Amino acid sequence: xxxxxxxxxxxxxxxxxxxxxxxxxxxxxxxxxxxxxxxxxxxxxxxxxxxxxxxxxxxxxxxxxxxxxxxxxxxxxxxxxxxxxxxxxxxxxxxxxxxxxxxxxxxxxxxxxxxxxxxxxxxxxxxxxxxxxxxxxxxxxxxxxxxxxxxxxxxxxxxxxxxxxxxxxxxxxxxxxxxxxxxx
Numbered sequence: 001x002x003x004x005x006x007x008x009x010x011x012x013x014x015x016x017x018x019x020x021x022x023x024x025x026x027x028x029x030x031x032x033x034x035x036x037x038x039x040x041x042x043x044x045x046x047x048x049x050x051x052x053x054x055x056x057x058x059x060x061x062x063x064x065x066x067x068x069x070x071x072x073x074x075x076x077x078x079x080x081x082x083x084x085x086x087x088x089x090x091x092x093x094x095x096x097x098x099x100x101x102x103x104x105x106x107x108x109x110x111x112x113x114x115x116x117x118x119x120x121x122x123x124x125x126x127x128x129x130x131x132x133x134x135x136x137x138x139x140x141x142x143x144x145x146x147x148x149x150x151x152x153x154x155x156x157x158x159x160x161x162x163x164x165x166x167x168x169x170x171x172x173x174x175x176x177x178x179x180x181x182x183x184x
Contacts, residue, residue: 003067005067025038027073042065051073084143085146088150089135090157091167097126104153114156116156122140161177
């Protein structure tokens with residue numbers, strides 16, 4: 001039994017959902033518009049402002065698709081109403097971040113600055129406050145896209161376990177290693 005797949009999705013006011021013949025779900029809200037192709041076996045229905053996804057059989061494949069597509073549609077509804085925000089912080093001496101529009105410029109200890117062009121759907125903001133590490137704030141209505149961009153930025157300098165330097169998510173806990181012990 002898919003507990004996630006059986007949970008109904010309440011559709012807030014201001015959000016319109018269109019389901020085409022070929023199971024293409026289009027969700028439009030105040031922040032933007034998203035599309036998702038749903039597996040042909042699943043049935044999607046909207047009744048009284050509540051969207052539900054149902055599966056035809058109890059096969060393992062149908063159970064997996066049931067929960068997956070229900071979660072994707074729920075994320076789309078949340079994205080077009082509230083949006084998603086991911087914050088990254090740069091921990092390390094001399095690590096800096098700045099942006100001009102959607103061009104993100106990172107200085108992460110390499111011999112050259114890293115220039116990263118962020119897609120138009122994602123809004124970028126950088127903050128540098130004294131006493132705290134520089135922050136990169138990514139916000140978008142598409143959860144999948146903003147997560148992918150955050151992962152790419154994090155990949156430029158992964159957090160190392162000895163000193164904890166690198167690009168990390170705000171609030172992320174890093175497992176630290178002790179390093180070498182002094183010889184007697």
